[in-house]
Amino acid sequence: MTEATRVRIAVDAAGTDGGAAVISDAVEQVLAGHADLGFVLLADPDQAAGLSSRLASERVEVRVCEHALPADMNAAGAIRRGQGSTMWQALELVREGQADAVVSGGSTGALMALSRHLLGTLPGVERPALMAAIPTLTHPVWMLDLGANIHVDARRLLEFAQLGHVTCQVLEGKAPTIGLLNVGTEPGKGPDVIREAARLIDEDSALDYAGFIEADQVFSGTVDLVVCDGFAGNVLLKSAEGSIKLLFASLQAEFRGSFCGLLARRRLKRLHDSLDPARHNGAPMLGVRGTVIKSHGGTCSRGFARALELAALEARKNLVDCLERQLLAGY
């Protein structure tokens, strides 16, 4: 790797369904567009040959690891049996300062556990949160948490709002309007924990709180950042994925064999790519002491490339340092 590569990204090359082909294509795409990036690809022995033969660049290094973690590996298993794995080694590179960011398509639970274990968390943050962008009528809306934390109290929801606020400000240059996911918009609605969180978020004068938001309103783009616990976030995101998939399957059947079928199919394909939440790929793991991006396991090369670019942006903007400063300053 040359001195000119200002940002180095450690890529866990296992855990992505499309394997070496998707990873190689994504890395090639991103290399072409960003002269300051370098990559270290952590591959298991089966993958390594496929990656090396396709990527011939002095900005890419392939390292062979002992094994890869299975897709359903849980947190405890990852810590017990993860050493020597592609995910572990990728995080280790960040810990040692040899890489500036990690991108992994592996198990969320394992990535969360190993990130905490190897990199630690920022001051006051007990468990990191997963944030992702979802498509709406007007602009992509960020949402957290998305499955990393299924039990949260009101203070954790406030913390999500704070982490998301700083992240949007650093990555996008403006403070987000914040909505708190609930089953109604009137002040008295919903569980105690959410009503208490609303009070805490509203009290924090640094945050631009817009009130409760219902799941359908998320897709209208009325706020920039949606805060919820990981269970609700997972249900919201997967429900959108499932219903959009259902709709496209029905559309394809509807237009099949028709006069306008071919034309419609191309338009539908383009629309599908722009709307499928899974394609807005790359979920920052916020609160961990290092840049860690979770990629969707089933993503395509363009999606994986987006996750790599998001990792580069976070590293270039020093998001982790900004978050730490904000947390120390009073959050």
Place this chain on the structure above:
Amino acid sequence: MTEATRVRIAVDAAGTDGGAAVISDAVEQVLAGHADLGFVLLADPDQAAGLSSRLASERVEVRVCEHALPADMNAAGAIRRGQGSTMWQALELVREGQADAVVSGGSTGALMALSRHLLGTLPGVERPALMAAIPTLTHPVWMLDLGANIHVDARRLLEFAQLGHVTCQVLEGKAPTIGLLNVGTEPGKGPDVIREAARLIDEDSALDYAGFIEADQVFSGTVDLVVCDGFAGNVLLKSAEGSIKLLFASLQAEFRGSFCGLLARRRLKRLHDSLDPARHNGAPMLGVRGTVIKSHGGTCSRGFARALELAALEARKNLVDCLERQLLAGY
């Protein structure tokens, strides 16, 4: 009303955004198709004239009530100030045996509270649950709870499974396969309450339990009945509504002005009607001692007609008696 009307439905004519026009059209549609049905429409003074002038049938009676409850009326308010309202009077008719079912498009919280208050609940049921059908790739899938119960324990989730099981069996003639909504399908996944509920549902030999189901899988139709708490159910349903609305708005923009635009629009309209979860209208309130159907406030006349037909089906099949027998027999 003649003696020939075997099933009488009390309709809360307030609470539906489309007002007297939607209600009248729906009642006309259903009258035409079902010779054994009669209706009592409970209307506020403003609505009554509009309804009476449009519906001239000996099978329809319009009764003028003092007032209608506002759409955001909560449970406590409904009990304190609900007397004399269209919703209260509709439920009162069922309580007095003058009607066999109630259909209302009013506030869910108010309908739940007044149903419990005026009709009571079945043995062992503390709070009723709201069940609705959602469209999938293969067949409409029933799901409960949908917003009526945001705090539940494992026993309540088991109760939802039991109520849903009997309802599907009575209304559709076959026992449903049951999925429990979770953030993963592996046995160790999710919150304690859901893992405990899985154990209880699995132990109940009357139930055909298929394991955990993720929100995206719901739309593939892999199970017939999905059990979840009201918060997750509300988020799932509204996320689907919001993302389908987003998709159709994008499709309309995509096809506007194109060669195939007009053709596509007609097909899209038909598809939209078949898929929009809000159009699969009519949510039985299960566990209450009487047939109560919640209609979506924003539904069209066809949607309201579907809710009326569902009410008639439940009443004809004596669902409430079947549920009571099952609950007394050991549930």
